[in-house]
Amino acid sequence: MIKGASLFTNVGIDEHYFEKNGIKIVLANELLENRSKFYKHLYPESEMIQGDITQKEIFDLLIQKFIDKKCSFLIATPPCQGMSIAGRMDPKDKRNELIKYVIKFVKQTLPDNILIENVPNLLKFSINVNKKNVLIKDYIVNEFTKMGYYVNFSILDAADYKTPQHRKRAIFLISKISNWELPKKSEVITVKDAIYDLPTLESGEKSEIKYHYSKKHNINQVLWMKNTPSGKTAFDNKINFPQLSNGQKIKGFKTTYKRISWDKPAPTITMANGSISSQNNVHPGRELKDKTFSDARVLTILELLRLTGLPDDWNIPEWASDNFVRQVIGESFPPKFAEEIIKNIPRKKKK
Template identity: 30%
Template sequence: MQGTQLDLFPHEDERNPIKKQKQPKLGRYERIQRELDRDNSDQYKTFVDISSVPSLLSKYTFVDLFCGAGGITQGLSQAGLTPLASVEISPIASATHKKNFPKCHHFCGDIEQFSAQDWLQQIGSPEVNVVVGGPPCQGFSVAGKRDPKDPRNRLFYEFVRVVSEIRPWYVVMENVPGILTIQKGSVKTAIIEAFKSIGYPHISVAILESAAYGVPHIRPRAIFIANRFGMPNPYPKSQLSIEEYKPIESAISDLPDYTPIPEINHEWTYI
């Protein structure tokens, strides 16, 4: 089927007038964010200035679960960390990850079949400093049905299982902000309790907006950070104001025509 390239730069056409695109809902999670900022009970959450980040003194390592094509892997690699292993069930995303990070020990398959200890043993059982990942969020997202019984939600507990096997210094988990309010906050409480039960009682959560860090995309995310040493959980301070956000056209306006691939969500989304 021939792909159709949509015009990213709206213009008037007398025969087929184009509807004005809706503005992104920047304030959708403002209330939740304010409540998190006012939560004085979280003594471990701290915001740090990342305008001048010092070079790492040691070679820190990480494992990326539900890694997709490698977005988080790329970010941590740029920060100076070394990817040891990754897990992804999608063959298409896995192929991309393997191409971009050929030295990373990649597992393509169901995370329920992933034995972290066996996998790391194959590369000499190195110490892992961070485990990161974003378990599927369809059951929590406000864009979906927010079904607490969605079978994909159980994958969070697989994330916890792998963390308990690896015992990293820090854990970083990202998800949609809706995960904080579903079932009147009981899911958020369950997440915190799950990490505490495996030895990570020092846990924090904050909502970060990707566009505030120079990403040309409105994409707020709930970021859980936990550690097992009683250390601070650092979050980056925003770098840009709303007025300074970069438009998505600045990144993709030169892309060629493409054929939609629904199975990897390669489709236009209208907000």
């Protein structure tokens, strides 16, 4: 069993299938208290060091614990809001600089294998290194190459790796042992494959299935979406389109007030997945006899779990609010995507 650590772990969704593939995360770090508490609920055997990795006492403690626990694997998923299309796209966001702490960590611990995950825009953003602007991807490649590591990187899409959701990520596979190969693509899983068997629900309704209950929505939004077919936006409706109380049409992007499609993977699930008026959040729906469409609502927690690649019985703590669960799912590195990547992890030959 390979022992490893996770930096910027959120609640550890990416790790869900690691242990069955021979990797046990025994050390984790997360800045935010509520996320670290969620993580400890999911992984009670892993030691969570909650705090700011840029603080010397936290960083030094993580280094010592990594060494003491004889870890040889590191996964690092630094916050991406500064580089994300769904975020602020701010080149001056200090979180863009957190990759420096990953490099610093590796220089002091020299693990055999490192997995770094972030948004695709990481490949386009620069940071200041020794008073020079350097592309983050070049910084990563150069620093690890100088330390004697093999570096393989690409933009991959979770939908190609057993996940019914499009979620593109910049993936860096770094190893001292040998070249860490990219995973082979798998068959596409559609939204229909993942959630079609679940019973229909309207706004505010509940089923007897765990985590399968609907949010209560504004009656006008429900009306607009009841008249919107699968894969379409309510902005294209000739009547019953998004409008103000005076009848004036609301302006917005065609990705909002939009139903996802049954016959393809879901679009990227964002942190705003609980809002009809945000991007690609509405259930595909089924056509009814009166030519309207069922399920005029956002996806349930259960549907989000399935489209992320988590099991129906994922161990959500009772204290976690629905909004919080929706946020951490929207921030996640899908676990089956991560699993397909670590299946190729280079391993030392037994003597």
